Amino acid sequence: xxxxxxxRAARRxxxxxxxxxxxxxxxxxxxxxxxFEQTSGSWEAVRWTLSGLRATWRAARVPRRVRVxxxxxxxxxxxxxxxxxxxxxxxxxxYIPSGSMEPTLQIEDRVLIDKLSFRWSGLDHGDIVVIQxxxxxxxxxxxxxxxxxxxxxxxxxxxGAVYRNAARVDEGYLADGTVTExxxxxxxxxxxxxxxxxxxxxxxxxxxxxxAAAGVTGRVLTRMWPVRPAG
Amino acid sequence: MPRIPDSSPQTLKVFGSLVDDPSAWHYGYxxxxxxxxxxxxxxxxxxxxxxxxxxxxRWEPSEQxxxxxxxxxxxxxxxxxxxxxxxxxxxxxxAANPITATPxxxx
Numbered sequence: 001x002x003x004x005x006x007x008r009a010a011r012r013x014x015x016x017x018x019x020x021x022x023x024x025x026x027x028x029x030x031x032x033x034x035x036f037e038q039t040s041g042s043w044e045a046v047r048w049t050l051s052g053l054r055a056t057w058r059a060a061r062v063p064r065r066v067r068v069x070x071x072x073x074x075x076x077x078x079x080x081x082x083x084x085x086x087x088x089x090x091x092x093x094x095y096i097p098s099g100s101m102e103p104t105l106q107i108e109d110r111v112l113i114d115k116l117s118f119r120w121s122g123l124d125h126g127d128i129v130v131i132q133x134x135x136x137x138x139x140x141x142x143x144x145x146x147x148x149x150x151x152x153x154x155x156x157x158x159x160g161a162v163y164r165n166a167a168r169v170d171e172g173y174l175a176d177g178t179v180t181e182x183x184x185x186x187x188x189x190x191x192x193x194x195x196x197x198x199x200x201x202x203x204x205x206x207x208x209x210x211x212a213a214a215g216v217t218g219r220v221l222t223r224m225w226p227v228r229p230a231g
Numbered sequence: 232m233p234r235i236p237d238s239s240p241q242t243l244k245v246f247g248s249l250v251d252d253p254s255a256w257h258y259g260y261x262x263x264x265x266x267x268x269x270x271x272x273x274x275x276x277x278x279x280x281x282x283x284x285x286x287x288x289r290w291e292p293s294e295q296x297x298x299x300x301x302x303x304x305x306x307x308x309x310x311x312x313x314x315x316x317x318x319x320x321x322x323x324x325x326a327a328n329p330i331t332a333t334p335x336x337x338x
Contacts, residue, residue, distance in 0.1 A: 027288075027302075028274050028277075028278055030299070030300075030302070031259055031274065031301075031302035032259070032270060032274065033299050034259075034290075034299045034300055034301040034302050035258060035259045035260040035263075035270075035301065035302070036299075037298060037299070038258070038260035038261075039260065047269065048270055050271075051269040051270045051271030051272070052270040052271060052274065054271040055270060055271040055272075055274045055275050056274070058275070059275065059278065
């Protein structure tokens with residue numbers, strides 16, 4: 001009876017794995033080769049080869065001193081493999097550089113940014129967004145503002161309050177006594193009108209005008225640090 | 232990780248097989264069959280025991296020409312002592328934990 005091809009392949013793999021190009025491999029590798037002939041059938045032979053090679057390689061490749069626990073390696077690799085793309089495309093943490101969103105967000109707060117879902121669900125009134133727009137500031141600055149107007153909205157200010165399409169915008173998030181002054185504008189298609197919550201300090205669509213919605217890179221989900229009761 | 236060295240269930244299985252016939256030389260394949268351990272688990276255990284002189288090894292030339300020699304294992308005096316101590320220590324622990332010691336029966 002001729003030997004099944006799978007069994008022959010398993011033997012060849014084991015010998016090659018243990019000896020490489022040399023005539024003799026490690027003691028334990030040779031021990032595995034010695035026992036290979038005892039296995040019966042193709043599958044047992046394949047299992048013997050795979051499991052045995054795993055052991056000899058593990059012992060040979062890494063000297064004991066540098067051996068890192070497998071769980072640690074798996075955790076680090078998984079964290080990088082998942083974390084890097086997630087951080088780049090899906091979510092991230094941003095740092096609030098200015099007081100223009102006070103009292104909602106303070107300087108040095110850390111916020112969690114969702115960089116993905118708004119691309120499907122679209123933006124909504126009241127969303128706090130992260131903006132990078134070539135026409136705003138130096139073009140490389142990151143702005144954090146609240147969406148007040150979406151395409152087609154008419155934004156105006158009366159008696160210190162913001163009106164959208166002739167209806168007063170309920171802005172419970174503002175500090176008491178906040179007065180907003182602005183000139184009326186109709187938001188063009190593909191653009192948004194944004195304001196900072198700290199109306200006295202914020203530079204936003206009141207001075208800079210509407211900006212392309214494509215400049216939005218993320219939406220603030222929640223404040224991560226410090227933990228304060230939501231204003 | 233076990234607190235006591237050489238007391239993992241896998242090592243105990245290997246000890247169990249070796250202690251059954253302590254004066255005989257054991258083959259790796261036979262140990263693998265008896266213990267149900269894959270070579271990837273069994274051989275590192277054997278290697279650790281050899282490193283600490285608990286296990287002695289020898290090569291047996293093949294009777295059939297062209298076949299590779301086989302590696303054989305036997306506990307040393309120290310090894311036998313340790314194996315018996317570990318197996319004895321493991322028994323009361325298994326008895327104290329009836330969930331793993333006895334199969335569940337429907338009642």
